[in-house]
Amino acid sequence: MRSASAWVLLCLLLAAAAQPSRQQPPERPVFTCGGIFTGESGFIGSEGFPGVYPPNSKCTWKITVPEGKVVVLNFRFIDLESDNLCRYDFVDVYNGHPNGQRIGRFCGTFRPGALVSSGNKMMVQMISDANTAGNGFMAMFSAAEPNQRGDQYCGGRLERPSGSFKTPNWPDRDYPAGVTCVWHIVAPKNQLIELQFEKFDVERDNYCRYDYVAVFNGGEVNDANRVGKYCGDSPPAPIVSAKNELLIQFLSDLSLTADGFIGHYKFRPKKLPTTTALPVTTTFPVTTGIKPTVALCQQKCRRTGTLESNYCSSNFVLAGTVITTTVRGGSLHATVSVINIYKEGNLAIQQAGKNMSAKIIVVCKQCPLLRRGLNYIIMGQVGEDGRGKIMPNSFIMMFKTKNQKLLNALKNKQC
Structure with missing residues (x-):
C-alpha cells in the first residue's frame, strides 16, 4: 500500500510540474543511485522510488543551481527505517558539495x-544498512534568490563579529509548521562565540521531541558535539563555544507552533583579559565542568539533610541507573539511564526509542561515590552545557521503590 500511495503522489507532482500536454500522463521517471543535477529545478529520489530502496547502499546527489542563487530542497515523500538517532538508514543534506557543512539528517x-x-550548491546523500527498508524518498530542488526566500526559509552562515538570528515570522506571528533552520556561526580561529537567547517560546515537551532548538560545537549536526537541546518558554542559559564554530538547528514539526525566539551572538578572545570581569549572571565557563581543587575534594563526603530539605535547592532531581563511568582528571563523567524525572530544570535529556539518559559530572570523583549498574536518586545543579554537576555536598542516595511515593509528592511541591 505504501508503494502505491507513493506512486500516486509521484504522478500528481509530476503532472503539476509538467504544464504542457495535460492529455498524456507523465512518464514514470527512473530514479537511480545518485547523480549530478543542474538547472533551476528538478526532482531527485532514492534508487527505484517508489519501490523499496535496496539495502547496503550509499547514493550521492550533487545539485547546482545558477550562480548567485541558493538551493531550496523540499522533501515531498520520505519513508526510511525509523530510529530516533537515524543510525541505520538515513538521508544527509549538506551545504555545498564534498566537505560541506551538514544541514541535517x-x-x-x-x-x-x-x-x-x-x-x-547542495549535496544529498542516502545510506542504507542490511536490514529494514521502506519506499525511500523523493524531493524537489529549486533555485531562489538569496534575499528573497520568503518567511518559510531561515538560517545561513554568520561571520560578522556580532549579530542576531530569529525564527521565521518573528515577532509578528508564530513560526510556521514544518520548518528546518540551520545557522552556522564562524569566528576567526583564535576566537570563541558567546550565544544568548533574548526571547524564547518553542512548543513545550518534556523531552523536546517535536519542536526544538539544538546547539552544536563545530560546523555540523553531530550528537557527540551537542551542547544542548531546548524547547518550552524558558530561554536556555548563555552558551560559549568550545572552538570557533557553533551550529544552531531549529526544527518544527507539522502540528503546534509558538512565538519562536530571537537570539544574539558575539565573538570574543579565547582568553579574556584579566582586567575584564563579566557580571555573575553572564559568566560563560568554556569547559564542561568545575575543575576539582584539593581543598574541595578533601571535604568529608557525607550526605546532609533529607530528600525534602534538598529538593528545592537542587536544579534537577532524578532516579536512574548509572550505565557508564569515565574518570577524566579528578572528575567522574557518568551516563545515567533515567528511571524517572522529578525535577528537570535545564538538564539535557537524550532519548533513543523509549530509553532516556542524562550526563552528569561528579566534580570530585570519589565524592559522592557512584558505581556502575546501581540505582540512585541524584540531586544536583546544571551547567551551561546541560550536564548535571555533582558537588561533594550534593544529595545522592540509593534508589528503592519505597522512595517513589515521597518523590512523587515532592514533584508537586511549590519551591
Missing part, C-alpha cells in the same frame, strides 16, 4: 521543512 516518515543552502 533525516529518517522515518517525518518530513522536514524546506532546507536552504547558503550558496548555489
